[in-house]
Amino acid sequence: MSRSPMRREERIAVLVPVVVMFTLGLWGLDRDGMWRDEAATFQVARRSLPQIWHLLRSVDAVHGLYYLLMHPVLAVHPGEVLLRLPSVCGAAAAAGLVAALGVRLGRPRVGLWAGLLYAVTPMVGHYAQEGRSYALVAAGVAGATLLLVRAVEGGRWWPYGVVVAVTCVLHEFAALMLAAHACTLALARVPGRLWLRWGSAAGAAVAVLVPLVLVSRGQAEQVAWLTVPDARSVRGLVEQFFGPSRRVLVPCLGLAVLGALAPLPRGVSLAGVAAPLLVVPPTVLMAVSQFRPLYYDRYVLYSLAGVPLLAAAGAERVVGSARRLRLGGWTHIDRRLYGDGVALLGVVAVCCVFLVQLPLLRDDRRAAHRPDDLGAVSAAVAQRVRSGDPVLFLPSLERRSALAYPAGFRGVRDVALGVPAAESGTLYGREVGPEELRRRLEGLRYVWVVTERYALDSSWTPWNATDRVKLAVVKRDFVTREEYVRPHLTLRLYVRRQVPPSNGSN
Structure with a gap:
């Protein structure tokens, strides 16, 4: 296949999930009624910059960068839609970046399936419509992961360090992505010089984050309401990530396991990127929370990106097995038609997932579905x-x-x-x-x-x-x-x- 059609397929595979996620994010965005966390964003971001700085010295420093980013947004026209619109954009960007990872580490249809599956996940839709930083953090982690892959394959490391630093300052628990990225490098068996370059970029990002960590430690009473996570927490996170409905959870989990068990080649692989991103941050945060409760599912929303990537990789393995069982020769046209048909079949499967979860998505767009109004x-x-x-x-x-x-x-x-x-x-x-x-x-x-x-x-x-x-x-x-x-x-x-x-x- 010539490179030009491939590039067209890659662009389509990335842009379609972006459009779908943005459309789903706009659906019902104008619902009335902010809940308490959104209200904090709304009233703080509308203060003057000196007043915001005055607040951050005593409370909510962990959200300081987000408030500063929202300050010019809400200056345009304060209201629920503009309050939530940056989260919609963040979720759309995350969907596109998930798709881009699937394209780069797999093939266009893998990226297309992964991006679409990410877009129709209820947990993603929930935070895409909330005036808080979590959707933007998810986009930042997905972007940093893509930049990691590019850097390992010969790209520059400084963009990776910058995106990691900004994302971690946006929410400091995003720093757990570095543990996932370290596992990715270990699974890829990269040489020592790449470990050194990654360590320099990651270390610079951590150095930027340290002042925020020191300040936020003095404001720890804000998370005093958190409890020690247990088996119910794990089960709840699995349902949030893979789908609350068993009709979605079981096949999605099965495909993800199949994708995770794919043989790992030397170098960065899709499973080597997605599995650590899915497993490591929640596991580390839950383990730390056994001694000092810090875990809440939204703090690791960005790990959800590993689910659609692994599920799409698992689906691709099923397709590969089915193709190998087919008898007879293949012409160029046969392969092209087969590939298009398979890609379309995967899109239809994601549409079925969407229809199954449509009642959940619809209910989530009611103000009554939030903790308060x-x-x-x-x-x-x-x-x-x-x-x-x-x-x-x-x-x-x-x-x-x-x-x-x-x-x-x-x-x-x-x-x-x-x-x-x-x-x-x-x-x-x-x-x-x-x-x-x-x-x-x-x-x-x-x-x-x-x-x-x-x-x-x-x-x-x-x-x-x-x-x-x-x-x-x-x-x-x-x-x-x-x-x-x-x-x-x-x-x-x-x-x-x-x-x-x-x-x-x-």
Whole structure:
């Protein structure tokens, strides 16, 4: 086959997954309602650069580069679509890079199948529509992996080092890709000079990351909610990576195992790239988390790229075996028609995977599918709370709904707020101390409380002294007059108890 048609096939194999992923990412992107993590991106990225820097010194340094990248994006037109659009672009780029890896290490149809399978995976679609950095990190890791392959085959190493450094600063757990890449080099049995060049590039990237690691270690309380991963965590990750439906999981897992068991030639191979990328980062993070919990599935989203690559490689092995069993000779036209037919058959198989998982993809595009809907909270407040009414947020982080959707809270009186979020260098603002809050509450005849159901449970004890005062005072001095309950929201109107008349003499 001439090189020109091959290049055309390679371009098609890469561009089709990009277009499919971008289209799926745009589907339902304008859904209303940011959830809490998206709201953090939205309100922080809209601050001035000095205010963002002020925040990062005390909290969320791990997301600092992402906030800085989102700052000019949201300056254009703040809203849900622009908040999520960079993630759509990141997921589309990742799909194309996965396809490019399949093309370079296999053949065009392998890349086409891998890129399309990546694009229709529900976990990919989920983070493609979320205003956080994970889809961009996945694109960065896929890009760094492709640059690693090129460097080993004679390319330059500095682009690899730059992309690794930027990706790791975007999210520091992306540094685990270096362990996967080391395994790839070991499986490829590269000579010592390549190990030295890779070590120099990787070392430079790690040196760039070290200051962020030191700062984020001082902010470790942000991930104090994480738990030690167990067998359920492993099972959950397998379902997320290979497909929640058994009709997808079983054949995809079988093909991936077949692809991973392919004989490894000397040099970089598809299995030698994909298997370490899939296995090493989650395994290392889960192992470390047995001593200090740091694992969450989205932190290793980028490892998912190994699944479609291995599954496509496994499918290619099946095709090769079937072809060897065919009797008779092959003409040039026969081979071309056979190759096109096989490629089309693989695309049809991916379409079937898409149809099986379509209900999951459709449900994921509803705001109710996220952990919470801050837009719904703001709308509920707007319907019931009048301008000038006093409001308490319990706990204080419930103020995030007012920061993300301030229109619903316009004119209300935030009783506990001392210094606003942007000025205080915090995510949710700095509240007044317990005594000042008691003084402010003394003169109120009524107060609205925005909270979640768990915060009103008798067994819950706030860690924050100001939140403890809120809870104690409203329970002691007020009674509930109205209550509006939704998932992840309780809005209560408390009115002051009537003081019984004294029986003593005047």
